[in-house]
Amino acid sequence: MSSVVTKFFDYGQEEIDYLRSVDPVLGAAMARMGRVERVIIPDLFTALIYAIVGQLISVKAVRTIWNRMLNHFGDITPQQLALHTADEIQSCGMTMKKALCIHEISNLVAQGYFKLEELPGLSDQEVIQKLMTLKGIGKWTAEMMLIHSMERRDVVSWGDIAIRRGMMKLYGLDKLTKDQFEQFRLNYTPLGSVASIYLWEISFE
Incomplete structure (x- = not known):
């Protein structure tokens, strides 16, 4: 990472x-x-993209794809990913479905339609509900965000x-x-x- x-x-x-x-x-x-020890990613956007990449695949596969993304895009920011196509994102080794979700979420965050900075002020249940409005984010992914980014207890x-x-x-x-x-x-x-x-x-x- x-x-x-x-x-x-x-x-x-x-x-x-x-x-x-x-x-x-x-x-x-x-x-x-x-x-x-459990590694967490404090940055909400990076953690969210990492969680999507990690859905239903092994830890080893996640690391491989993640390293390709870092090499290809440099920083994993909404602005950076929004500049690239879903095809480019998919070329790092994930499914097109995941690539489309990542592309859409990056655009929503980059343009201010989805405000990740509001999440820390919400209860666990509210965070889950808000994240589940995003395409490709189910309850499990939202719960992983609570632990692996927000350090909810x-x-x-x-x-x-x-x-x-x-x-x-x-x-x-x-x-x-x-x-x-x-x-x-x-x-x-x-x-x-x-x-x-x-x-x-x-x-x-």
Whole structure:
């Protein structure tokens, strides 16, 4: 993700201790794993484009496409991407559907029709609703934005297969119902995002 400003999701011992106290099973896993870092992209536009590129493909594939985009376009800004055609965007290795979405969103932001700078003032639910008005942005992508750009503290996404897989592995479940998921999610509140960071890691162990 070179030439894009990144940082780690901000959490500390206080958050770890809280989750251990409300969920000893998760707490034991956290103690075993030590601190898990999660890279985030503070710039909302860059993070949104990265999230679209990453829909339904592997982490390795995302990195390849992202590096091609950086080489081709330089900075990932609305103004820069709006100057280029969807064909040029697609040539970096993504589907035409994604390229068209990226092109449209870049134009909307560049021309001021969609104001990303308004998002920080909104609640999690309002951010999700506003982002879902954009073509190609579903609930999962919006939730990933909340964690991976805005560092919102309490997001556990039912739509994320890896998070569900992490829960099943952690609690020794053969299947996971929506009700079970909701019970775990409510238990983690108000620090669901930190729990998510560990659940992702557990799912890939």
